[in-house]
Amino acid sequence: MSGYRNTLILFCTTVMTLLLLVSTTATFSADDEVGTIKGKVNYCGKGGYLGMQVFIPGRQFMVLLGADGKFIFEGVPVGNYDINYVINGQLVNENKNVSVSSGGTNDLGNIVFCADDKMPTVQPVKDPCEENPASAECVDADKDGVVAAKDCNDNDASIKPGAIEICDGVDNNCNGEIDENSIVSIANGKGNCDAGKVTSILSCNKGFDDCDKDPANGCETDIFNDDENCGSCGNECSVLERCKLGIC
Secondary structure (H helix, E strand, C coil), X not given: CHHHHHHHHHHHHHHHHHHHHHHHHHHHHHHHCEEEEEEEEEECCCCCCCCCEEECCCCCCEEECCCCCEEEEEEEECEEXXXXXXXXXXXXXXXXXXXXXXCCEEEEEEEEECCCCCCCCCCCCCCXXXXXXXXXXXXXXXXXXXXXXXXXXXXXXXXXXXXXXXXXXXXXXXXXXXCCCCEEEECCEEEEEECCEEEEEEEECCCEECCCCCHHHCCXXXXXXXXXXXXXXXXXXXXXXXXXXXEC
């Protein structure tokens, strides 16, 4: 009877260990490989269409619009997606190949279109570069793939529509807001942003740590290769040792 009890305890312990490992792995992947999509529908020049369905086909991301037209999809896996807009079962608009980056927010801004009850139509947005491609508005001075007419700063390639918003007191993604995301990308990790400054470190990428306790420079220390902080902050190798993969 004692042998049976010991075998049962060993089996239960093994199962619990495996479940813990699976749970930990899944959580790590979800935190590092998802992003956000948001936008604001302006339907027929009147703002949001109450009850319009906005969704990603084939994914469990769907919202019903309110009067303000705003929507947001959080926790979207990294990749490219189509965004569909449906009224009473009719597709009235779509955004093709909307990209999602790890930890980033793709702000589609104002999405303007209109459709009648019989035939779905899309109201085109006038592109000034089609009529006058040689104009100053159509120059791409910073070579970021966005012409001056659509770029809020054509002298900085890191600032353009769709860019990841970072904590620097600048409108990086040209959506008219500054540092709108409280959680931002920092050097080798993620941090909390407030009034253009990183106020605290939330997490560091594997192999890095915040050893100087200064959130402004992020997770600055490579603990896999730093002889003075090998494997963890403050763990110093001897003069005869070198730090490799976090081990002296």
